[in-house]
Amino acid sequence: MARLQFWYEFASPYSYLAAMRIEEEALEAGVEADWRPFLLGPIFAKRGWKTSPFNLFPERGRYMRRDLERWAERLSIPFTMPDPFPQYAVRAARIALIAGDEGWNARFSKAVFLAEFSEGLDISRIDVLRGIVEDLGQDADAVMERIKDIAVKERLRAETAEAEDLGIFGAPTFVSPDGELFWGNDRLGEALRWTAGHN
Amino acid sequence: MARLQFWYEFASPYSYLAAMRIEEEALEAGVEADWRPFLLGPIFAKRGWKTSPFNLFPERGRYMRRDLERWAERLSIPFTMPDPFPQYAVRAARIALIAGDEGWNARFSKAVFLAEFSEGLDISRIDVLRGIVEDLGQDADAVMERIKDIAVKERLRAETAEAEDLGIFGAPTFVSPDGELFWGNDRLGEALRWTAGHN
Numbered sequence: 001m002a003r004l005q006f007w008y009e010f011a012s013p014y015s016y017l018a019a020m021r022i023e024e025e026a027l028e029a030g031v032e033a034d035w036r037p038f039l040l041g042p043i044f045a046k047r048g049w050k051t052s053p054f055n056l057f058p059e060r061g062r063y064m065r066r067d068l069e070r071w072a073e074r075l076s077i078p079f080t081m082p083d084p085f086p087q088y089a090v091r092a093a094r095i096a097l098i099a100g101d102e103g104w105n106a107r108f109s110k111a112v113f114l115a116e117f118s119e120g121l122d123i124s125r126i127d128v129l130r131g132i133v134e135d136l137g138q139d140a141d142a143v144m145e146r147i148k149d150i151a152v153k154e155r156l157r158a159e160t161a162e163a164e165d166l167g168i169f170g171a172p173t174f175v176s177p178d179g180e181l182f183w184g185n186d187r188l189g190e191a192l193r194w195t196a197g198h199n
Numbered sequence: 200m201a202r203l204q205f206w207y208e209f210a211s212p213y214s215y216l217a218a219m220r221i222e223e224e225a226l227e228a229g230v231e232a233d234w235r236p237f238l239l240g241p242i243f244a245k246r247g248w249k250t251s252p253f254n255l256f257p258e259r260g261r262y263m264r265r266d267l268e269r270w271a272e273r274l275s276i277p278f279t280m281p282d283p284f285p286q287y288a289v290r291a292a293r294i295a296l297i298a299g300d301e302g303w304n305a306r307f308s309k310a311v312f313l314a315e316f317s318e319g320l321d322i323s324r325i326d327v328l329r330g331i332v333e334d335l336g337q338d339a340d341a342v343m344e345r346i347k348d349i350a351v352k353e354r355l356r357a358e359t360a361e362a363e364d365l366g367i368f369g370a371p372t373f374v375s376p377d378g379e380l381f382w383g384n385d386r387l388g389e390a391l392r393w394t395a396g397h398n
Binding site for chain 2: 047057066067167187
């Protein structure tokens with residue numbers, strides 16, 4: 001089955017929208033999604049941006065909030081802006097890499113996104129993340145210990161470097177097997193059609 | 200008939216894509232498009248940007264070029280990046296306002312976009328603009344004289360200020376009768392459905 005890379009950032013609300021619908025839409029398109037968590041912060045920092053463009057450019061931030069509300073309504077999923085925004089998502093991303101190796105990352109990532117953008121929980125908090133890992137029936141003590149490993153930290157840096165090498169500058173970004181980039185939740189359908197070969 | 204405001208900037212390649220398809224898609228949706236030329240430069244300048252974000256952020260610029268190629272192929276329209284990019288579009292925008300008063304702006308604007316993004320012509324040039332006006336059967340001498348009028352210059356400034364007041368920060372942007380903003384060529388369908396009342 002053709003595979004579409006789904007590069008996402010836990011602090012990104014448009015990544016949330018994509019995460020909540022990619023499995024169903026990929027299935028319909030006959031495509032498999034590879035969940036690839038990464039960090040946008042280091043990429044934005046190279047532009048001199050210390051926070052999200054939605055904070056840097058207020059009129060764009062206002063537009064985004066309204067646009068997200070409309071999308072959430074259309075998809076019938078809850079949406080709330082987390083406070084603070086953007087959330088510190090490094091720990092969640094490290095857990096997602098571990099979960100990916102063990103086959104429970106899609107469930108973990110969706111649970112993190114829902115905690116953040118539906119329940120308004122602070123996903124920088126160890127207890128929130130631990131609760132999510134426990135709810136998935138995983139060994140939370142072991143996982144929360146492993147995110148302190150140098151190897152896991154390095155791995156996340158390498159994933160982020162790979163995203164940058166691919167030319168990724170925002171999230172979500174979908175990457176087809178032939179290296180085409182599709183930036184934005186609203187390009188998921190186009191990315192799936194491209195990957196399935198129905199252009 | 201419900202009316203959708205189509206705010207566009209002649210230097211913007213995504214405005215070109217929208218301009219080439221909005222009439223047909225609006226007709227299908229039972230919506231009328233109001234063509235509203237404006238200038239992005241003064242809005243970008245308030246962010247401290249002296250050129251297009253596609254020049255400021257090279258990886259985004261690369262993505263955009265590829266994305267535009269894909270869109271043009273899908274829509275079966277030609278596409279070439281003008282040199283220099285972005286083009287100086289102030290004169291074309293002034294003519295578009297005059298043309299709007301006289302009922303020939305959609306034809307004029309499409310002709311400008313095609314000259315720029317299909318033929319690669321420099322739309323800052325008086326002779327290029329004059330040729331387009333002549334080809335449309337208009338009095339080119341009179342029109343080219345009028346774009347020097349203070350009143351026309353003021354009018355374009357006022358239009359750009361109105362865009363900014365609406366919260367517009369990029370082009371194209373579609374604005375529904377109830378004040379909803381939809382940013383980007385890829386949101387045209389959504390804007391038309393919203394305006395037609397089929398959300």
